Amino acid sequence: MRTRTLGRSGVEVSALGFGTAGIGGLYTPVTGDEARAAVDAAWDAGIRYYDTAPHYAIGHAERRVGAALADRPRDAYTLSTKAGRRLMAGPARPGDRDDSAHGFAVPATHHRVWDFTADGIRRSLHESLERLGLDRVDVLLLHDPDDHGEQAFTEAYPAAERLRAEGVVRAIGAGMNQTAMLTRFVRDTDVDMVLCAGRYTLLDQSALTGLLPEAERRGAAVVAGGVFNSGLLADPRPGATYDYTTAPPGLLERALAVKAAAERHGTTLRAAALALPLAHPAVAAVLVGARSAAEVRDCAALAAEPVPDALWQELRATGLLAPDVPVPEGGSA
Template sequence: MSQARPGAARLAFGAAGIGNLYTELTDQQAYDAVTAAWRQGVRHFDTAPHYGLGLSERRLGAALREHPRPSYTLSTKVGRRLEPADGTGDDLAHGFAVPATHRRVWDFTADGIRRTLDASLERLGLDHVDTVYLHDPDDHAEQAFREGYPALERLRSEGVVGAIGAGMNQTAMLTRFVRDTDVDVVLCAGRYTLLDQSALTDLLPAARERGTAVVIGGAFNSGLLAEPRPGATYNYAAATGELVDRALRLKAVAERHGTTLRAAALAFCAAHPAVTGVLVGARSAAEADDCAEQFRTPVPAALWQELRETGLLPADAPVPHEQPGEEP
């Protein structure tokens, strides 16, 4: 699962699911998912305080504790500071099936960044993380650039974190981070997939020009590309009929060429030369194993040709067999 595709993109474990995204998991199920990913060779894990009000960080830290710290890398996020709440009700309004023990406070101040990271390190049981992202600063751009980003620079210079960046579901502000700051990496969720190639217009060219790493999240657009059907989710909401139809057409092409839509979706994300990682969430050992299998599955060159010829993929989107050194 950790084997890099030519071009160096690796599959990584997204830990939102083990924070009880949508439905509840047991601690054992979460542990089994992380352990299966490790068994498959995954060595990078991504989490955030937002995921289950800290539950994802606690579970991920516990599962990784049995492994030597230098043997893996881990990223978390800042910008949503957790404050104690009365604990009544649940957090399903934010997508997580956990008790509302805390509330999220948007905070991209220098003090807020440091406090949020300190709390994350405590939950993870670690003294440092490898990467820290500013998490969804969409509506807080001024504070994120004026205070949050410089705070991350200081943490990097102090050695508290290794790499710094921003993680978002849009490309415009990520492109600004790439062009106007010294971020090491950006995490782009859902904007470079078989259904949405908007990152091709700004973010990916800028990242390649500046030498900034790009990690792609949301390769399945939150579910539709994993299992296209009426009622499937796209960007965390019910997919429109038009999107379902398009996903079903993509699936039919994949199956005609003897592969799966999941394998094609992952291979597409990994093929761009600016992309260094593809982040996929798993809620169980079976899902982690399947992600590994799909990531390793060869995707025939003829599939990409048909997608272009039928207008399901733009001609300028890189595909695996066009990358230097790519094996068929």
């Protein structure tokens, strides 16, 4: 599988990355054996970039991916985790039995506390390493600092920068579902990368306005997450989700139109959704979540599938894709 570098860090990632929220039990339970099989399938498919976070299933995702990678050569893969939400023992509210309020089907053994202090960032990383059972992560990302912007820039980011300078991590950045603050990180700090979820897809190219040009200008990398827009671009149908809620009728119609065009050209909507972000020179990888070995193998096969140039031409001609959106050339990104 192709690899790309995260900015000037020297850290390499496979063009297809594995997001671990699913194996933590996002929405429905996933057993430990199923999680291990998913990571094994990712490895067998050539995926060498794995992303996790304390937030994902209140630590279960970190434990599971760490255990699955423990017997792999440590220099053979890149692992990122996040900081900003620390985990504390016990449920958030008396009587809470599970973590379903946050979308994860796991017992409420812990709860999250926002912490973007300098000390909190260091403690969060230390706690993540304990859960992972590994001696290091390669990338540390500030996780969803939307409502904690000033503290993230004045306390959390300098702490991450010091961790990088000390060699504790090799690359730093931020991960969010919006572009404005990510653009500020790229413009005003020395981040190596940002993880942008859902804002550079077949249905939403808002990252193209500010974030991606700024990242290209500054030499920072962008990892595109949420390329299926939480489900609509994977299986567009009535009731499908978009940004974690029911998709509006207009977006459903647009997704169905793109799907029909893809099928006319002998490919699939999902293959096109995976291919499009990688055509932008600032995008280093596409991150996909999978909860089973079958889903991993399916995504890997789709990512390797050539998408005909004629599809992109039709999408532009019909207004389903703006003319300034970079597209893969020669059938692949």
